Amino acid sequence: MDGQGRVRNITDLARLAGVSPGTVSRALADSHLIAKKTREKIQQLAREHDFRPNVMARNLRIKRAGAIGVLIPLGHETGQHISDPFFMTMLGHLADALTERGHDLLLSRVIPKDPDWLNRVVDSGRVDGVILIGQSDQIDVIEKVASRYLPLVAWGANLPGKNHCSVGSDNRKGGEIAAQHLIDRGCRNFAFFGDPVAPEIAERLEGCRAALSSSGLADNFSILPAHLTAETAHPAISKWLDDTQSIPNGIIAASDVIAMSALRALAEHGVKVPGQVHVVGYDDLPFANQTVPTLSTVKQDLAAGAAHLVDLLFRRIAGEETGSVVLEPELVVRQSS
Template sequence: MNGRSKIRNIKELAELAGVSTGTVSRALAGSHLISLKTRERIQALADEHNFRPNALARNLRTQRTGAIGVLIPLGHETGQHMSDPFFITMLGLLADALTERGYDLLLSRVIPTDDLWLERMTSSGRVDGVIVIGQSDQSATIDAVAAHYHPLVVWGGYSTGQTHCSVGSDNRLGGDLAASHLIAQGCERIAFFGDPKAQEIAHRLDGCRDAMARAGLLDQLTVLPAHLVAEAAHPDIASFLGHADQRPQGIVAASDVIAMSALRVLAEQGLSVPEDMRVIGYDGLAMSEQTVPRLTTISQDLNEGAGHLVDMLLRRIAGEETDSVVMEPRLIVRMSG
């Protein structure tokens, strides 16, 4: 075989290198069982002859696909899309982290019509593990799969006794921080905008109630189950705030997107923020710095969260046990609150 001939498979590369096919396979995979000098020599021969190992064949041998499933279940908000600012931010962070670890990302937006939506992905043989973004109203389904499928990690709130491994902020504390700040600014009548059918949003509402109860103002808290989609949230918020007799002095929004819809409605109704009403969002998205006025928000540190999700999933793929991570949220005070 001369220096210009094309190598078609690992066997031919092994013959050229004068080693076994197993040595070549391990060397190209970067195994430290093979000396660095041998790995570099075999890689140089492969590069010289433009040889690339067949990924499918390698995956069949290792029983790995090289792909991670990322699912977004929308049981409580079927009109939400992957273009949502929160999803775009989280997906970008996950894609970067997974790519750096050598994995592809298989993305799916799911409108649950039965209890098998997660089982179909985990049993498909298409992925090595699954990340679910948000429990929505599907916690029971996620727990049922997590009981027998180990490489599964979920972004979302933590509830005592849950089976699945989750990463997320302390949503109850976040809601408490938001309401406590509004109370400290003199707000007595506070409205919570968000649909508590979703677990994370329910926890944020519980935190608001905690703060209001401590201040003796629980009867002054009202709840508008606003949509997470801006276009859908706008008319409900406009109707709610259109009645002067029931207007709150402050709003805790379950997301930055809902908070931005509230800012738009208040501007349309000729009300000033924060003079006439204070508004606090939740998520800490980059775009919250670009609103007018700049949005006060509860930050979840999505960059740290995405890192935890990927790290814990890969550890679970390797057979490790991992505990859920509850990150501490942070109040970012800007001009709206």
Template sequence: MADGDDTPGNRDTRVMVRTITDLARLAGVSAGTVSRALSGNSLVNPRTREKIVGLAREHGFRPNQMASGLRRQKTGVIGVVIPLGHDTRQQISDSFFMTLLGHLADELTREGYDLMLRRVVPEQDADWLDRFIGSGMIDGVIVIGQSDQFERIEEVAEGYRPLVVWGNRQEGQRHCVVGTDNRLGGRLAAERLVAAGARQIAFLGDTGPIEFAARFAGAQDVATRMGLPPVLALRTHLSPDRASEEIARHLAAQGPALDGIFAATDTLAALCLTELRALGMAVPDDVTLLGFDDLPIARQTVPPLTTVRQDIAAGARGLVDLLLRRLGGEATESLVLPPELVVRETA
């Protein structure tokens, strides 16, 4: 047999093509381009489309094979995945995750579905979403948090309809999102801190993840509008084994000039309360403090925590409702929930 023979019996089987990402890597293009090419999108260059279709045929990869498999056979299971790209040591036992997961389990059970949960670290598994979708074990996917995986989610959403994400909506995005208006929430937080007397506000958290970046931007909007110093970004991880130490360092470095703290989450705010107490700083007399989420812990701290409320129960209902509608073939818009300021005693 001559070299280069491409008959089935002599095909090079060392390259396994199970997902769109595998095919994209082989073709030297993005997963989004592969998705568009296989769906016949005219925006893809004809030569590129021919190359991709040829590779798909050669390796036995059928266009939309994952989605069509799900349509043929229902599993009665919805996949829920938490990507931890920005903080790989964060735990699912985080109060926010547990609260949202509890509401999701209730809603899915009410609709007759079981829930399959995955925690993934994208740097260890670049194909985390394709692999989950292509497993054949689920009918649709809910992603909790965009983390630093916005582009990955966008690429998959273009070729896979039953996908809904808890996160922050951005103009022009393709994936369907349910979440709070985080920028407005950030404005509400900063306005309350200023009204309570704060002049130098710090944001406690990581401004990289999309939701947190929007909260920080909202607080900065207020500082700029009121002619106050820029909001300080005090980068803090969400994993409890690191957060307390980082908060203590931030507080020691900033000193008494810092008179208002906006924590990205209630959990960080509660940890901050402990560290402030250890430094002998009184809340709200020496420094005002405000969280985000309105988790049960916000009512249990001493003093009780002023916070920005996300309606997590309504969010869970929205995630399930939109996913089921998308499973039925309906095109859906994102759902943006209004935040609510909850005033207690820390600000």
């Protein structure tokens, strides 16, 4: 615009307006300590030169970062891409909620190599708080940091004996609902697809076990610890189908992504869903009713989850020692079961 005399800071603008930097600062903050006339003059001038005060300097002075760290820990994943729509859905909700509260979102996928990864973020002074999307296999690290750093919340399991603040659905119950549904559908042999290294998954598995046990079907249950990505799940399941002697008639997948791979693998093996096998997923991601056949699944309300995460986080930033939140899972029956 004005090539030469670009206004780079509040002092430049002050000079231009013939006032002191302090006055400019207050004027731009619309402080009533400054006469309305001066205020408007300065604001007008700022607009003309499209000047915007430097956020970093402001934050330094103000002692806040204006950003929330959103971390995706990939501890148990073997480092491949996560193209998992789950994350994007969650991320979308979080981004909206944070923006609404005037905070930026500092995204970081972290493959924890040393136990210091979380400390680094927390102590960097870059963020006012941290949201973890999933706990992965890093419970110990999380617990340790949480014990000294209040504004930390995690999406995931609410684990007995653990104190960090979490938001997640009742995974045990979710697993139970899924299994019970298959039992009701008349299934008698079951398989669980998913890696119980992640605590959420472990709880879902446990819920299944419980449901099967109380129907006396605990013995007809096998587990395939498949990774969560679309890339790795499919070959694993396919191979499993090749190897297994008798295909079960009820399959519970630890996530919709895995379920989708399963549907495809089953189709390839000429197995009819839901004719021969009933399949239930977990998450109710947007694509769950786009698959062929559409996927029955246990719905986690991610919108509500994200809202809770952000709400709890800001209460913690304000100093409150909040508890955790457990959401009710809900069975969504579609064609696959």
